[in-house]
Amino acid sequence: GNFVPPVRSNGGNVASISSRVAGKCDDSLEDSTKKCLEMLCGPDGELPEKLRNLEPRLIEHVSNEIMDRDPNVRWEDIAGLEHAKKCVTEMVIWPLLRPDIFQGCRSPGRGLLLFGPPGTGKTMIGKAIAGEAKATFFYISASSLTSKWIGEGEKLVRALFGVASCRQPAVIFVDEIDSLLSQRKSEGEHESSRRLKTQFLIEMEGFDSGNEQILLIGATNRPQELDEAARRRLTKRLYIPLPSSEARGWIIRNLLEKDGLFKLSEENIASICELTEGYSGSDMKNLVKDASMGPLREALGRGIDITKLQKEDMRPVTLQDFEKALQEVRPSVSVNELGTYEQWNNQFGSLA
Ligand code: ADP
Secondary structure, eight states: OOOOOSSOOOTHHHHHHHHHSTTOOGGGSOHHHHHHHHHTOOTTSOOOGGGTTSOHHHHHHIIIIIEESOOOOOGGGSOSOHHHHHHHIIIIIHHHHOTTTSOGGGOOOSEEEEESSTTSSHHHHHHHHHHHTTOEEEEEEHHHHHHTTTTTHHHHHHHHHHHHHHSOSEEEEEETGGGTSBOOOTTTSOHHHHHHHHHHHHHHHHHHHSOOOEEEEEEESOGGGBOHHHHHHSOEEEEOOOOOHHHHHHHHHHHHHHTTOOOOOHHHHHHHHHHTTTOOHHHHHHHHHHHTTHHHHHHHHTTOOTTTOOGGGSOOOOHHHHHHHHHHOOOSSOHHHHHHHHHHHHHHSOOO
16 A cells, blocks of 8 residues: 655654744754654644644653653453453443543543552553553553652653653553642742642643643552642542452462463462462562572572573472572562552542
8 A cells, every 4th residue: 555654754744843842943943853853743744733842852851761652561360350451441441442431420530549558550551541441551660750850850841741642542651640739838948849839730621621631640659648729639549459369370370481481270379379368469569589499499409501501400489489589589468558559549549
């Protein structure tokens, strides 16, 4: 068929694009920046209104570093969390796939909060949503806005929402959202972080009231730090708890099977699941990694040279490897912390 290049070839546009962005003249823009701007142009070859007053280098940063064209996580990759998956499908994926049906009474909230202990799959859910809804995924850690982008955070936030609105449907995932929208006392709050927070809330308000196909997902391990304004905008709040025993078993099987190392009996898996009460998904991953080093260490202990080692020289991973690994990899979440999440969930979470 007719091949249509993704980058516009009529170079004449470049001048008109760059001359419109934040008052820059063409010559001062790098080629990569020009290309990036061209990709964001509408069918008329013009840069969308929202991007015209933004700094080109920030637009480029958002396009290259924050935007992920292929998040590559599917629902099947996530163990357990059936409740969260069901809620998210109804609340988020269907509306993104069928905006025409989800109007009026059915119009969806544009803000979703995923809260719970670290390493339980919040980021995976964000990516899976984007994958399932065929949306562009934007990932930003809120703490990088306050630490790395000092003084520029506001501008970057504008660029982020600007680019997202040109790439709809879009999912913006803000990790550690508490560091951006926390309920610090206003007098103790830094002027710049207050401005950043305001800018962020303004942007959210903007797409919430419009017809834009943008979903904001905030993730946090410290939901109790969020203030009332943040809670109001993140209308659905889902608790992402530690994996159940069944989900832990699934993670072990899945990781070992992927590498062709799976030889454990169901009794072995059940024993490991019993021993890993309180482990997060990410702890489980570390545990499997450590356990799968067992056969390698043993083969090398028999005097086999690492450069000559064949895969067949290693025995399968056993329950004993896991028992040893359990000494090394400890659970990263304490029981006390869990109580705080459950309390917050009862008070503010979307329980249904
Ligand atoms: P969070 O965002 O909640 O801190 P992530 O989604 O980044 O956690 O998870 C970190 C890693 O832990 C993932 O890349 C994955 O390997 C593993 N993991 C965590 N939760 C799960 C889960 N429910 N199913 C499968 N793997 C998981």
